[in-house]
Amino acid sequence: MPKSSFRTTVESIDVLTPTVKVFRLRFDPGAAFDFVAGQYVMVDIPHGDAVVQKAYSIASSPSEPGTIDLCIKLVEGGYASTYFHQSVHEGTVLTVYEAQGTFVDRGAPRERAYVASGTGIAPIRSMIRRLYERKGFDEPMWLFFGVRYEDEILYEEEWRRLAAEHPTFRFMPTVSRPKTWAGDVGWVQDLLRRYLTAPEQKEAYVCGVVPMVKAVKPLLIELGVPRAQIHTEKYT
Numbered sequence: 001m002p003k004s005s006f007r008t009t010v011e012s013i014d015v016l017t018p019t020v021k022v023f024r025l026r027f028d029p030g031a032a033f034d035f036v037a038g039q040y041v042m043v044d045i046p047h048g049d050a051v052v053q054k055a056y057s058i059a060s061s062p063s064e065p066g067t068i069d070l071c072i073k074l075v076e077g078g079y080a081s082t083y084f085h086q087s088v089h090e091g092t093v094l095t096v097y098e099a100q101g102t103f104v105d106r107g108a109p110r111e112r113a114y115v116a117s118g119t120g121i122a123p124i125r126s127m128i129r130r131l132y133e134r135k136g137f138d139e140p141m142w143l144f145f146g147v148r149y150e151d152e153i154l155y156e157e158e159w160r161r162l163a164a165e166h167p168t169f170r171f172m173p174t175v176s177r178p179k180t181w182a183g184d185v186g187w188v189q190d191l192l193r194r195y196l197t198a199p200e201q202k203e204a205y206v207c208g209v210v211p212m213v214k215a216v217k218p219l220l221i222e223l224g225v226p227r228a229q230i231h232t233e234k235y236t
C-alpha cells in the first residue's frame, strides 16, 4: 500500500557538531501525522528531475506537536546527507512519508540497555524522552554511546542532566579517538564488555551503522542477553 505523504517546512536547523545538524520539520496545520518513539520517516530528496528517498529516524518525542527533529550526519561523498547539510535551509519544503519501523519500546519489565554510535542515538533519544514524560518514571536504564571524538557526543548535556536527576539513568559514553578526553576510550563493544551487568535481565536496543550493529548483536548474545531481548536498527 502506498504510504501517505506529508508536506513539511524546515523550521530550524541546529548545528550539534561539525558534521551533525538537527533539522526541525513542521507539518502543515491539521496534518494527521503520528509516530511511535523509535520510528523513522522516508524523505524525498530532489535528484535532478527525479527524487530519491532516504530513511531518517525521528529524534524528538511524539509529544512535540506538529514537528519532528531529524539528526543528520554529513557522510563524505553522500548525496542525501550533503543535500541536507548544504542545500536545506529554514523554509525549505520537504516531503516525508508516514512513520515506519519496529524499533520501538517493547514495554518489557526489564532494565533497558541502549547501545548507540553516532546518529544512531536519534531514535533512542526519542524513546528515552518519551519514557521520561511518564509521570514518576524512574525505571533503570543504561545508555552506552560510542563516538569517534569527544566533540561528537550528541545531546551530551541532556544525558548528563538525566544522569544527575535520576540515579537509575546511567550514561556511559566512550570515545575511540580521544584528544583530551578523560573518560572511557574505545568502542561501544569495549564498554559492554566492561560494564554490562545482569545481561539476562536487560532489554537491549541497538542502533547505528551496519558494522556496529553487526558487531554488537553477537557480542550481547555472547555476554548473555537472550536473543529475543535484542532489538536493532541498522543505518545503511
Ligand SMILES: Cc1cc2nc3c(=O)[nH]c(=O)nc-3n(C[C@H](O)[C@H](O)[C@H](O)COP(=O)(O)OP(=O)(O)OC[C@H]3O[C@@H](n4cnc5c(N)ncnc54)[C@H](O)[C@@H]3O)c2cc1C
Pocket (backbone or CB within 6 Å): 040, 054, 055, 056, 057, 058, 070, 071, 072, 073, 074, 075, 077, 078, 079, 080, 081, 082, 118, 119, 120, 122, 123, 209, 210, 233, 234, 235, 236
Ligand atoms: C531506518 C534508517 C534510519 C536512519 N536514520 C538516520 C538518522 O537518523 N541520521 C542519519 O544521519 N542517518 C540515518 N540513516 C542513514 C540515511 O538513510 C542515509 O543512508 C545517510 O544519510 C547517508 O546517505 P547519503 O546519500 O548521504 O550517502 P550514501 O552515498 O548513501 O552513503 C552511504 C554510506 O554512508 C554510511 N552511513 C549512512 N548513514 C550514516 C550515518 N548516520 N553515520 C555515518 N555513516 C553513515 C553507510 O554505512 C554507507 O557506507 C538511516 C538509515 C536507515 C535505514
